[in-house]
Amino acid sequence: MLKTRIITAVALLAVLLPVLFFNYFPAFALVVTLFVGAAVWEGARLFGLGEGKARVAGFAGGLLFVALMYSAKPGSVNALYGVAALLWIIRYAPTLGLGLPQMGGAANWSLAITFSFAVFAAFFAIVGLYLHSPLYLLSVMALVWIADIGAYFSGKAFGKRKLAPTISPGKSWEGAIGGAIAVLAIAAISVVLADGAAPWLQDTFSYKLHARFGWGLTLLILLVIVMFSVIGDLFESALKRRAGMKDSSNLLPGHGGVLDRVDALIPVLPMAALVTSWI
Numbered sequence: 001m002l003k004t005r006i007i008t009a010v011a012l013l014a015v016l017l018p019v020l021f022f023n024y025f026p027a028f029a030l031v032v033t034l035f036v037g038a039a040v041w042e043g044a045r046l047f048g049l050g051e052g053k054a055r056v057a058g059f060a061g062g063l064l065f066v067a068l069m070y071s072a073k074p075g076s077v078n079a080l081y082g083v084a085a086l087l088w089i090i091r092y093a094p095t096l097g098l099g100l101p102q103m104g105g106a107a108n109w110s111l112a113i114t115f116s117f118a119v120f121a122a123f124f125a126i127v128g129l130y131l132h133s134p135l136y137l138l139s140v141m142a143l144v145w146i147a148d149i150g151a152y153f154s155g156k157a158f159g160k161r162k163l164a165p166t167i168s169p170g171k172s173w174e175g176a177i178g179g180a181i182a183v184l185a186i187a188a189i190s191v192v193l194a195d196g197a198a199p200w201l202q203d204t205f206s207y208k209l210h211a212r213f214g215w216g217l218t219l220l221i222l223l224v225i226v227m228f229s230v231i232g233d234l235f236e237s238a239l240k241r242r243a244g245m246k247d248s249s250n251l252l253p254g255h256g257g258v259l260d261r262v263d264a265l266i267p268v269l270p271m272a273a274l275v276t277s278w279i
Contacts, residue, residue, distance in 0.1 A: 004254035012252070020134045028130060029069065036123045037062030038258040040116060042248040046239040046259075047112035048103045065120060069127060077124060081274040084121035087114055088267040093231050096164060100242050118266055125269035132276065139204035140272040143222065144229045144264045146186055147179035151230075154178020163230075168237045171230075180226045187222055205272060212279040221275060228271060229264040236263035 019027050041058025049057060072080075091114060101107035129137040155175025163171040187206035194201035201207055209218040236259055240248065247256030255261060 008252050008254050020130070020138075023134075025131075029066070029127070032123055032126055033062050033066055033069075035258055035262075036065045036119070038249070038251055039119050039123070039262065042251075042257045042259045043112070043115060043119060043239075046236075046243045046245065046248060047108060047115075048243070061116065061120075065123065068120070069124070072124070077128060078274060078277050080121050080124060081270040081277075084118050084270040085267075085274060087118055088228060088231065092118070092235050092267070096167065096231065096234050096238065100238055103242065118270075121270040122262065122266040123269075125273035128273045129269070129276065133203050135200070135203050136205060136208075136276075139206065140269065141265060143183055143187070143205070143225055144268055147183050147226045147229050148233075148264060149179075150182025151175040151179030154182075164234050164237075167234050167241060171234070176226075176230055179230075180223060183222055183226050184219055187218075191218075205276070208279050209275070225268050225271065228267040232267040233264040236260070236266075 037058040040061030041054050044054035044057040155172045158174040159172030161173045190201050191210045194207045248259035249257030251257050
């Protein structure tokens with residue numbers, strides 16, 4: 001399994017890094033669209049659509065994303081980010097305590113439609129943050145990766161109190177807190193280095209936050225981002241548990257599916273893009 005994970009990761013990096021940094025937007029847009037189609041297909045399966053209908057949904061989702069990407073106005077995109085952020089606060093986060101609706105009912109399909117909207121918003125945010133700069137996009141994504149890595153090692157070392165035992169038994173409060181501390185520490189170090197030994201870090205999310213808002217609000221925003229990365233991870237875990245699936249798909253051998261790789265990013269990216277529009 002580890003060998004498969006490494007091979008897949010290397011292959012993805014070999015494709016994604018050149019696309020990200022060669023500054024050729026059509027290639028970047030094509031890759032993002034393929035990921036959108038895959039994410040919509042996987043999401044449709046998690047909400048109970050059959051394989052054939054899920055494939056149609058994925059194809060239609062990719063086409064719709066392209067149409068909207070090339071026609072959307074900046075103001076409407078910011079509204080999209082704001083609505084997505086509100087959906088995570090008032091619609092998805094509460095399900096972690098209240099539970100998901102039963103498969104097949106109207107409430108399930110309503111949740112499926114709004115979750116597709118959230119997925120679209122996340123990938124629109126990827127495009128928007130990329131247009132700011134590839135480094136800026138990576139700096140937002142890195143916050144989620146750091147939180148995940150920090151949570152893993154903190155949970156292994158100190159984890160005792162389960163965060164959501166019925167959804168993801170392996171996650172603990174100690175792990176979540178450790179992940180948050182790791183994000184705050186590394187973000188603070190990057191801000192300090194940006195004004196000294198590593199000026200290239202000035203084009204990062206954490207540095208721009210600090211330059212605009214100062215330390216207090218910057219650390220608060222980073223904590224909110226960590227919190228919603230955990231919510232995104234748990235929400236997809238709840239969807240998979242309800243559907244009886246271990247992974248959202250097997251598109252990425254050793255890693256599961258696209259949603260398995262971006263679940264924690266789905267709520268974070270629109271929030272980061274919305275904050276970016278203010279700074």
